[in-house]
Amino acid sequence: MTIIMKLARVLSLAGLMLAASFASAEVVVIVNQDAPINGATAADIQQLFLGKRNDINGVSLTPVDQSEGNPSRDVFYEKVIEKTPSQLNAYWSRLIFTGKAKPPKKYFDDAEVLETVMEEEDAIGYIDAAQVAEGVKVIYTVQ
Amino acid sequence: MVKKTCLALLPLSLCISSVPVLAASTAELEQRLEQQERQIKRLENRLRGTRAAVKENRSRLSDAADRLKINGFLSAGASTIDSQQLYEPFYGVYDNLRSESVNKVGVQFNFEVSDNIDVTAQLTSKGVNDYSTEAEWLYLNYQATDNLAFKIGRQRIPYYLLSEYLDVGFAYPWVRPPLEMYNVPVASFDGVSAYYGISLGDVRLSFQPYVGSSTGYSDQLENAFETNQQYGLAAFADYKNFTFRVGFNTSHVDVRTVDEGAVSADLITGVDTALAAGTVVNGLAQGLAAATSNPAFLGFVVPPTVEPFPKNSRTLYTSAGFSYDDGSLLVMGEIANLRVEDLPQPGGDGGYFTVGYRFGRWMPHATFAKYYTDSAGDEYMNEYLEYFNDVASNTAALAPTADGASVPLPAELTAQGFSSWSQYSTVVGAGLADLHNGLATLNQQQQSYTLGVVYDVSPRVKAKLEATHYENFGNYDYVTGYTGAGPTTVSVNGDGRFSQVVDEVDEVRGVDSGPPANKDHTAIYSFSIEAVF
Numbered sequence: 001m002t003i004i005m006k007l008a009r010v011l012s013l014a015g016l017m018l019a020a021s022f023a024s025a026e027v028v029v030i031v032n033q034d035a036p037i038n039g040a041t042a043a044d045i046q047q048l049f050l051g052k053r054n055d056i057n058g059v060s061l062t063p064v065d066q067s068e069g070n071p072s073r074d075v076f077y078e079k080v081i082e083k084t085p086s087q088l089n090a091y092w093s094r095l096i097f098t099g100k101a102k103p104p105k106k107y108f109d110d111a112e113v114l115e116t117v118m119e120e121e122d123a124i125g126y127i128d129a130a131q132v133a134e135g136v137k138v139i140y141t142v143q
Numbered sequence: 144m145v146k147k148t149c150l151a152l153l154p155l156s157l158c159i160s161s162v163p164v165l166a167a168s169t170a171e172l173e174q175r176l177e178q179q180e181r182q183i184k185r186l187e188n189r190l191r192g193t194r195a196a197v198k199e200n201r202s203r204l205s206d207a208a209d210r211l212k213i214n215g216f217l218s219a220g221a222s223t224i225d226s227q228q229l230y231e232p233f234y235g236v237y238d239n240l241r242s243e244s245v246n247k248v249g250v251q252f253n254f255e256v257s258d259n260i261d262v263t264a265q266l267t268s269k270g271v272n273d274y275s276t277e278a279e280w281l282y283l284n285y286q287a288t289d290n291l292a293f294k295i296g297r298q299r300i301p302y303y304l305l306s307e308y309l310d311v312g313f314a315y316p317w318v319r320p321p322l323e324m325y326n327v328p329v330a331s332f333d334g335v336s337a338y339y340g341i342s343l344g345d346v347r348l349s350f351q352p353y354v355g356s357s358t359g360y361s362d363q364l365e366n367a368f369e370t371n372q373q374y375g376l377a378a379f380a381d382y383k384n385f386t387f388r389v390g391f392n393t394s395h396v397d398v399r400t401v402d403e404g405a406v407s408a409d410l411i412t413g414v415d416t417a418l419a420a421g422t423v424v425n426g427l428a429q430g431l432a433a434a435t436s437n438p439a440f441l442g443f444v445v446p447p448t449v450e451p452f453p454k455n456s457r458t459l460y461t462s463a464g465f466s467y468d469d470g471s472l473l474v475m476g477e478i479a480n481l482r483v484e485d486l487p488q489p490g491g492d493g494g495y496f497t498v499g500y501r502f503g504r505w506m507p508h509a510t511f512a513k514y515y516t517d518s519a520g521d522e523y524m525n526e527y528l529e530y531f532n533d534v535a536s537n538t539a540a541l542a543p544t545a546d547g548a549s550v551p552l553p554a555e556l557t558a559q560g561f562s563s564w565s566q567y568s569t570v571v572g573a574g575l576a577d578l579h580n581g582l583a584t585l586n587q588q589q590q591s592y593t594l595g596v597v598y599d600v601s602p603r604v605k606a607k608l609e610a611t612h613y614e615n616f617g618n619y620d621y622v623t624g625y626t627g628a629g630p631t632t633v634s635v636n637g638d639g640r641f642s643q644v645v646d647e648v649d650e651v652r653g654v655d656s657g658p659p660a661n662k663d664h665t666a667i668y669s670f671s672i673e674a675v676f
Contacts, residue, residue, distance in 0.1 A: 043345075052381065053342050054289055068602075082470055085602030086504075093675045094314045096214050097251060098307035099263050099284060099294065100338065105209065115194060 026129040027075045029140040030114070032121045035059065040139045042080050048124065049081055050091065051101035056124075063104040064116050064125040072110055076126045079142045210255040218312040220245040220607070220671030222319075228661035229641040232362035233326060234319055235271045236667055237644075243270030245318060245671050249310055251280070259286040267310055279310065279331050292338045300332050301351055301377035304388050304464040304477050312673040316473065316508045316597055318607050319669070321495040322640050323514035323591060324477055327460065329359035332373055347381040357394075362642065363585060366407035370394035370458070384469045392460040396486065398453075406581065411452040413578035414527070420571045421445050421534045423553065427541055427564070430550065443537040449530045456486035473499040473508070480517065491516035491587070504599040510611075514640060515588035524586050528579055532622070532630050535575040540627030542568035572625040579630075583619040589639030590615045605673045613639060614664035621658045636663045 029045055031037055037059045044056045049063045066073040068085070077083060083091065095101040107113050113125035118135035132138060223240040224230060230237045234244040249267040256262055265280035282296030299307045303325060308314045319325075334355015341348050356371045375392035401408050425444045432440035464477030478494035492515060499508030516524075542564035552561055561567045595609030616639040620632035635658045643659055650656075 047347075052347050060289070084470075084599075086599040086605070087470065089602055089675055090314050093214075093216065093311050094308050097216065097249070097265065097280075097311050097314075098299070099253075099280065099282070100307075102212070102253075 025071045025075055027072050027079075027126050027142040028129045028132060028138045029076075029080075029124065029126045029142070030117050030132065030136040031061070031124050031139055032117055032119075033135055033137050034121050035061070035124075035137070037061075037139060038137070042140070045124075045140055046081055049104060051095065051103070060122055061124045062120070062122050064113055064123050065104040065106045066110070066113055066126070067106050067108055070109055072126060072128050075142060080126075080140075212253040213250065214253075215248070215250040215676045216311045216313055217248045217674045217676075218245055218310075218318075218671050220318065220669060222667055222669040224641075224665055224667050226641075226661060226665040228644055228659060229638060229665055230644055231322065231640075231667065232642045233271075233322060233328075233640075243273075245669065246270035246274075247310055247312075249279070256283075260284065261286075269310075290340050294336045294338070295334075297331050297333050298336055298353070298355075299330060300327075300357070300373075300375065300392065301353070301390055302327050302392060302460060303390070303462060303479070304386075304466065304475070306330075311675065312607070312671060313603075313605055313675045316497065316499050316506065316607075317510065317593065317595060318609050318671045321493075321510060321512035321591065321593070323512035323589065324479055324493040324495050326493065326514075326640060327481065328361050329357050329370060332357040332370075334373070345382055347379075349379045349381075351377040351379075361407075364407040364410070365402065365405035366398060367400055367402075369397045369399055371397060375460075384467050386466045388462075388464045390460070390462040392458075394458050395455060396458055396483070397455045398486075407452075409578070409581065413574065413581075414449065414452045416571075417531055417534055417575055417578065418447060418449070418451065420538065420575070421447055421530070423556065423567075424534060424538045424541060426553070427545055427550065428537070431541065431544065431548070434548070434550075440541075443541055445530065445533045445537055447530075449527050453485045457484045458482065458490070471501050473497070473501070473506070482517070483520070485523075490520045499597075506597040506599075508593075508595050508597070510593040510595075511590070512593070513590040516586050521586050524582060527582055531575040531579045531582075532625075535572045535625040536627060536629045538564075538568045538571050539625045543627075568625075576622040576624060576630070579622045583621070584638050584643070586617075586619065587637060587639055588615060588617045589613055589637075600672075603675050606670070607673065608670045609668075611667045611669075612664065613641075613666065615639075616661075616663050618663075623658070633658050635659050636661055641665065 029040065037056060040056050047053045048056060048061060049065070054060060054062070066076075077085070077088060081088070092103045096103070107116060107125075110127040110131045113127050114131055114133060114136065117123045117125045118133075124139075126142070129138075129141070219242070221240045221242045222234070222236045222244045224236045224238050227238050231244070235241070236244045247267060247269040249265055251263060251265040253261055253263045261284050263280055263282055263284065264278060266276050267279050268274045268276045278297055280296075280298055282294045282298055285293045285295075287293060299309070301307055303309075303320075305315055305320055305325075309320065309325070309330070312318065332353065332355035334353060336351060336353035336355075339350045352375070354374050356369065356373055358367060358369050360367050371394070373392065373394035375390065377388065377390040380387045398407065401411065428440045428443035432438055459482045460479065462477060462479035464475070466475040467473070474497070476494070476496040478492070480492050481490040483490040493513065495510055495512035497508060497510040499506050545564040550564065552564065552567070556567055561570075591611050591613045593609055593611040595607060598606045600606055616637035618634050618636050620630070621635045622630045622632050624631050638659070638661065641661075643661070646654075646656060
């Protein structure tokens with residue numbers, strides 16, 4: 001490794017860290033890097049996270065959610081799922097109390113979701129864009 | 144302001160601080176970089192350690208916490224009806240502001256037994272049932288494939304769009320669903336159901352066939368009953384913001400126990416007495432015709448057009464509904480038809496239409512609902528009413544002639560203590576008038592207008608306030624007595640789906656309360672707090 005390359009690595013690391021601290025909460029939807037899927041529409045993701053289907057284009061996926069109160073969750077539910085917290089609770093109570101479906105499993109934060117998606121090939125989650133790391137791929141960017 | 148400037152200067156200072164680094168020798172730089180690389184490695188290792196710990200914790204936790212899920216719901220509030228003559232029997236709404244009609248709490252436990260089997264118990268306690276705890280749901284669910292599941296145990300009967308979460312007030316806009324539609328006196332069944340879902344493009348179809356049995360209680364007849372051989376199907380189609388639903392149910396109703404003094408007991412003995420009286424008066428008419436050689440008396444013979452009160456019957460319930468919810472606009476509507484064969488339990492057509500619109504945390508909504516017993520039910524009831532009227536008035540017509548001609552009373556009537564035909568006619572007339580008036584209220588109709596508002600207190604708590612105006616109860620002929628020419632009647636307003644308040648003190652004293660004096664309209668005012676947790 002030449003010194004220039006090493007230098008570039010350190011500098012780019014510093015740049016990434018800076019970007020992370022300045023970025024607005026841009027949220028991305030991620031899957032495992034080995035998942036045979038490269039993109040999805042908002043409608044696909046919405047149906048998946050509302051338990052209306054369990055695949056995207058035939059690829060079986062299990063949604064993983066974040067705890068209430070996380071900034072990524074607020075952005076994701078407002079922009080992609082298009083439901084207020086109150087509407088979401090009403091929606092799930094119709095399914096939970098009738099045994100028709102269960103809401104996605106909730107993880108603590110971005111890091112835990114990232115961790116889970118890295119490890120489980122069928123997991124799909126959403127995290128702050130700045131947290132994206134090796135081992136996952138972005139299939140949708142929340143506008 | 145100061146902070147912003149500092150942040151803006153940060154990259155600049157970084158550049159400045161790196162100037163001496165660039166000036167340093169290559170060897171020094173190399174060494175420093177190697178140090179940093181080692182540092183990164185160490186951090187990576189530590190991170191890996193943390194990840195492993197988190198993972199282990201998670202799997203340990205998932206065994207305990209993830210396998211058992213506890214959810215619950217609560218409604219608390221109060222309701223009052225604007226009438227001293229009528230009360231609402233289904234929820235128990237009276238003219239004093241009472242909480243029992245609204246209060247309820249439910250807790251649901253769901254335990255994952257294995258990857259595809261889970262067990263659910265939902266226990267609810269309602270004010271209207273004196274807060275006794277009941278299992279509305281108690282089942283084992285087997286997820287056979289991604290699209291197919293089977294449930295065995297106690298489940299809600301999917302009669303309506305909302306039937307499966309009827310107790311979860313948080314999930315619908317009203318304090319209570321429209322009485323005109325949500326009125327089948329059976330809620331759960333014990334049996335087996337399947338749930339099959341399939342996606343066709345944007346359309347999600349689901350089918351829910353079920354078979355089982357259940358027990359219920361008819362408020363109108365004040366009687367418990369069993370439904371056996373209950374078969375049904377609910378089918379849903381979801382497309383974008385739309386949901387469409389159809390439902391069918393057929394069951395065999397058996398009246399097994401009858402409470403003394405209940406409406407059903409009065410009906411059973413009443414109809415039997417009417418038939419016996421019919422036989423007596425037919426015998427009298429035929430006897431008089433023979434004794435006087437006057438065939439005109441045969442005109443008083445009443446053919447037995449009705450049968451004793453049946454012990455069982457078949458029901459057929461058909462319903463259809465839709466909802467549209469785009470997050471702001473909510474539109475819902477349902478219609479249903481209940482047919483009850485051979486049993487004077489009112490069956491008929493009901494439905495409602497609701498529109499609501501969300502303005503931030505507020506959602507005002509309006510509902511129109513209508514119910515009426517269908518003509519088949521009316522016809523069945525009217526046959527009884529006509530028979531009672533004919534028997535009573537013919538008895539009244541023949542009694543003076545029979546007494547004048549000194550026709551002896553049959554032995555069974557003298558055994559009951561009767562000494563003259565006139566006396567018998569008076570007693571039969573009073574009894575049949577009561578029976579007529581009781582049965583006539585089972586021909587029902589009403590419509591209602593509801594205005595309400597829902598406020599989102601927090602994501603898990605809503606507050607509701609609503610007023611419903613009920614009207615168009617129709618009217619019926621209330622029989623005050625019988626003469627030889629027929630019944631003497633006054634026209635009174637019907638009760639709709641409501642029940643007459645009975646002054647039990649007066650009843651014990653034998654005071655005749657006379658014709659009901661309720662108006663052709665009433666109103667219910669309600670408020671509630673709804674929560675899910």
